[in-house]
Amino acid sequence: MKFENILEEINGFGPFQIVLLILLWTPRIVLPCHFLLNIFIAAEPPHHCDISTLDYEGLFDNLTKEQRLAVSIPARRDGSLKSCEMFAEPQFQLTDNTSNSAYLPTVPCQSGWVYDNSTFTSTLATEWDLVCERKSLTKTTGTIFFFGVMLGAIAFGYLCDKYGRKSTLLASYLMTIIFGFSSAFANSYILFAVLRFLTGFGLTGISINSAVLTIEWVDTGHRSLIGVMGSLAWSVGNMLLAGFAFLVTDWRSLIMTVTAPLGFAVMTWWWIPESARWLLANGKVKSAQFYLDRCATFNKRPKLSSKIKLDALSNIETQENQDKSYTYLDLFKTPKMRLLSLKTGIVWFGVALTYYGISLNISGFGLNMYLTHFIYAAIEVPAKLTIYCFLNIIGRRKCQAGTLLLTGICIAINIFLPKSLWHVRSIVAILGKGLSEASFTTVFLYTTELYPTVIRQNGMGYVSFISRLGVSIAPLILLLEDVWILLPQIIICCVAIISGLVSLLLKETMKARLPETIDDIEKPRKKDVCPHTVEASGVILESKSSTAETEDQNKK
Template sequence: MKFETILEEIGGFGHFQIFILVMMCCPRIVLPLHYLLNNFIAAVPSHHCNIGSMDDGQIFANLTQDQRLTVSVPRGEDGVLRSCEMFAELQFQLLVNGSNSTEMQTVQCQSGWVYDNSTFISTLATEWDLVCDQKSLTKTMSSIFFFGVMIGAIVFGFLSDKYGRKNTLMLSYVMTIVFGFSSAFAKSYTVFAVLRFLTGFGITGIATNSLVLSIEWVDTDHRSFIGVIGSLSWSFGNMLLAGFAVLINDWRTLTMAVTAPLGFAVLTWWWIPESARWLLANGKVKQAQIYLDRCAKFNKRQQASSKLKLETLSNIEINENQDKNYSYLHLFKTPKMRRLSVLTGIVWCGIALTYYGISLNISGFGLSLYLTHFIYAAIEVPAKLTVYFCLNLVGRRMCQAGTLLLTGTCIAINIFLPKGLWYVRSVVAILGKGLSEAAFTTVFLYTTELYPTVVRQNALGYTNFMSRCGVLVAPLILLLEDVWVLLPQIILCSVAITAGLVALLLPETSNITLPETIDHVEKTRMNDVSSRSAAASGVFMETKESQQTESAEVESK
């Protein structure tokens, strides 16, 4: 007997599964609030050198503020004050004849900077003067956070398969709350960087466990629904971040605000069930029976609940060796698992690099920072709904490859579009963002279906690690525009297209039962595909014979 058989009897998609989906919404809303928080807390407002030290106590003191800036700070060709330079000496002649300021001797800012506080009261840049020679540190903060996410993916993947999805989820809640709030009180850049690393480390367990708990409790036919609809929580959280940022323009308060919803998530944790698949795979039959009984009663299948005997559950084909300890090495020990791990690793890395490369670059389209972020988030909703229908219509593999290839195409179009057509570039960029999110939505569900239960969390830990490798370098790639403006876009385009082509090499998983063991992947997945095709052919032949019989009966009448 297989687990899917039991799940069908007690209700593979009912009130119980919807309840789990709703319980997982709150923690998943928090994910984008932290993942993309750097767009706002590390924003760099307009600034210029502090010219207070140039006060000579005579003529300078009698000038207006605009006149003081004119004689103290050079302007660029566009007439905007330069951010990192000031005149070596006061240039009073500029008030009279408007000489060419580019020919006058300048020096780096001597007494700090003055910032425009009309949009942000305080950011990391204004708090610790992360501008000019230090400007790369604002982008580096994203890399530090995602480095924590990357390491956390490996650790929490192991912990989830070793100690269970539910227990590891609580650990993630506690770590994220503690380090998230602590980072808001950091007194230096170094301390803040360490706390953001630890926040990223902790929050990874929420990302992986919330999805797996939802998927492992649902039947085959509704996996795509749970995977896609559940991911709408990310989109809602992403839009919510823009709203938080509009209302809260101090980085410390904003950091606390995006962490606070996890307090409610901790309360809901007590009602979240452990994965029965994981319990059975690890020989915890009695505990599995308790949760399966609860599922049956919740779905009003009490009769099925009474049939769930310990002997029956013990014979479910889950694990060929329940005492065996699985690790990340098992992802590479056998041929098909090794090939699967390499391909999914490349795809995850490509998707993450592309998605965050687009998401972290929300300026340059003629729209405000908040509006651009909100539109980027809002476009994810129709993208996800479209993916839901495409997953069952064209299959997981074609959906995965298609979204990546189209994302790369959108980036390529924007490379050749002139800057003056900012409205066209905005539309193409928004479309590319939606497609990149569609690719991300697909890969979470696809990966969950590709790997067996005994190493599923390890696999998600590994693929999350690979994706964070991509995320880690995404902010650094954006810095390459100082070398060549188009270089970041060319890299993102190439990565998206390469990942799309690699996705075509993965097996299809649509309407196939979740594999339970490594042996299932090595030996039976192809048989499942063959039998599914044979079954479809058999249904077609039976239908055809039935139609012929009905026709004969009609003729005889």
């Protein structure tokens, strides 16, 4: 007796599942708004040294504003004022615009900075003067946030299995709302960084539970469809972020704006069902019966006629859970598993770093940041739909390697293209972003098919941790543009190409029999191709179809 058989009786893909997906779309839309929020709240607007307090005994009285700036602040070759320097003494000879200021003595800004507020009313940079020698602190907030996401994945992964999906989901909602809104009122950089860390920690619970709940209530045949529909919430939220940031130019208001939808999620939480699979696995048959009957009623199917099936299934599930004793250490105990873990770790690190390296560097091509972000988000939709078609045509390995290598090539092309060819750079950048999203979509499906069933969750947890490590490093790599403006792009390009080449060393899994035990990896059978469902002696042996249903859970 399988849980899938019960779902078939009550309709495993009906109005109940659609409503559940819709209700969980709201919190999943919030995820990219927070994950990529640093692009806008940490933006550094044009600025120059504040000279309003300088007077030099009335010598400025007869000068215009432009002349005061010209004699006080050195200019770049393009005529714009330097951001972090001012002349040690006023250079009045520069008022005629013919003198050379290249070799005149300068000092750091003495009285703060003046910011251009035409694009942003306020950002972290303008709030706490995180510019010049403190410039790195704006990118550091992104790294701190993703460290919270990384630790939250470990914590909520455990809590969700121990205390259930529904109760943990509510805790995640409340934690994100409390710390999200609190961060908007932070009065110091340190307090803000701590609150963003805790916000990231809470958001991970939403990503884990929302994805798991939608998948555990749908039948096997529709998991891929639900996975794609659910992952599209990320793309929609990503596009909405560009609109929110364009309309709300104050960083505090923007944080509250992208956090507010969780209020609706809290109000609709009471309708969200607990996972019947989890309830049965933990011996809570009555509660499972309640939610299954509720699903049957909503889908206009008859309620389950007997509890005998549930009791038997509960005993099987509980016994299976008791027999499992695998840990993360099993990923490295045997030679081929160790090699598999190493390869998949490199691929996941490359996929995550490439995706976020491109996403967080939307100004790197000199385009309008709002439009660029929107286009970057919109291209994810056709990218996701297209890659699902190719996965079943050319296979997982070629898709994984191809998307990563082509992403690296797109980045390399833009390194050499001059900024004057902005239209060509835009097309190449958008194509690279779409390919990076396609590689992220592929890696979820591919990895679940590579790891054996008995240790698949541990394997996904391991690569998820590695990917978040790559995400945390991405903002720091972008800081290297101060060393050499092309260095971040070169690093991201190399990582994409290396991880793409490593993925070629993995075996193809399209139409292959999924590994069930570690022995299937260490001692593979000669014939491993079989249909997903095989009927023998009246027993249905179902292989677990691998999908990208947990994409938002691990990304973002």
